[in-house]
Amino acid sequence: MTDKSDLPLIIEEPAETILLKPSKGWISLNLKDLWRFRELAFFLTWRDIKVRYKQTILGAAWAIIQPLLQMVVFTFLFNRIGQISTGDVPEELFSFAALLPWNLFQKALQDASRSLVSNRSMITKVYFPRMLVPFSTVLSGIVDFAIGFVILMLMMAYFGFPLTTAIWSVPLFLTMALITALGVGLWLSAINLHYRDVGYFLPFLTQLWMFITPIAYPLSEVTETLLGGSTQYLYLFYLNPMVAVVEGFRSTLLGTPFPGWDVIGIGVGMSIFILISGLFYFRRMERTFADMV
Template sequence: MTSVLDTTPSVTRDATPRQNAVNDTFAPEHITIIERRSGWHLLDWKELVAYRDLFRFLIWREIKVRYAQSAIGIGWAIIQPLFSMLVFTIVFGRLAKVESDGVPYALFSFAALVPWTYFSNAVTDGVNALVSEANMLRKIYFPRILMPLSAVAAKLVDFTIAMCMLAILMIFYRHAPSLGILALPLLVALMMLTASAISLWLTALAVQYRDVKHAMGFMVQLAMYGSPVVYATSLIPEQYRLLYAINPMVGVIEGFRSALLGTQPMPWDLIAVGILSASVLFITGLAFFRSKERTFADVA
């Protein structure tokens, strides 16, 4: 198969074989030509399906790179939230006496750190995905959106390992989950949607402005204290509750605590606001990403 490649957003079509007038032979039976798109498209689902093998490869590569030549291996998926939990328990649980809704503070904080660690790592790796692959962007065409989305999907491995650690911690404290655990798939989907939305926005900016990459550590840390990781939403005044839930991770974190620890009834109001907010962020982020996509190869 012969391919004509371009680095701009494009569509593919099949050309018909042509007869060679000199030697009475035919050109290759199947020629794929990549052309510039006409009109406005947020997502080309046919193209994404066509590149599904590349998407799987990118996910597998993300996983291998994270653990390659690592003495601890998958232990890093446990160490990060575990050590954060120990520090938070000492500082906020023992010294500051932060309210933990009637459950041990270690369990209270770890239930929040599991989704938050996934979110922060997925966004950080998603933002760096295109910048670190500048050479690939200049040489070949592929749907650029696969890069940040593969980083978001690959972090599900770490998330699953951390969830197993959380289950062990719940057994240790003899704390059974509530029926709200049935809502976990929805919460995980919202968590991934939020990470994908933020990654699309910041990735498109990071390709052109390297300041975004350098500021990621500070931005993630600031966002953590803007989310109920070390404290409960019960500390937020009632009149600001829904405004606070514009941050989609508020509904995710409180939903995890409700489902696993039964600290409060499932906060459907926070989750509903979070779904709306994350959807808007994803759609606008996708539109912004697509508008900048054709310039990635030039500025990367």
């Protein structure tokens, strides 16, 4: 044996015995391993952020250009042609404030769903909790959001919308968007390994999802125009957690009508449900990942 002083860097965790055996049925989430590999999660997120705009001319400017162009299109389509009223809020600001959390969600969902397949070389060669892969892709979108958020602040200043103390709730709505994206991403990334159909289904899913989310129109429009004032089916609409996220986010910053605690409550419940079901499904499928890719 070598003198310990030669090896100052061995992390002196007591040698732990791991039992490798076939796992059966629904298995635990193994949070202990997730914690132990937290640094890897950080590095993977950091990698995704670093390489996101490599080999582009405009670089991180895309984080601004993309939502701005979307904003122009949305305003034109929905508010000019579609004649949807956005109340006291300027139309541009109205859709831009919704596009920010929506884009964060959409990007997170798409990246997470593809994450396992695109990291398959790692999955077949080295052990780590596979959950870190979709998890870190979801987090990497925050940088884009932060850049867009600065633009939103500037726009608000321009249009004369003051910041209120309600801004504290912004991180909560973001967390909700990310939790939902991660939950769906966990499901889809695991399925994607077996069935690449997910790749074709995904653009369709996000597009559809965007239309049922009140981005260019206010939530009140749904009640009035679509359901003719009846609230019977409105709760179905609320099952989409992004309704609460977008409406809540906008209301906090721009003072549009608060969506109501029932909307927030249903949204939070759904997002947590999606996340937990995704976590367990992912863990269940995890054992076959290295054999499938």
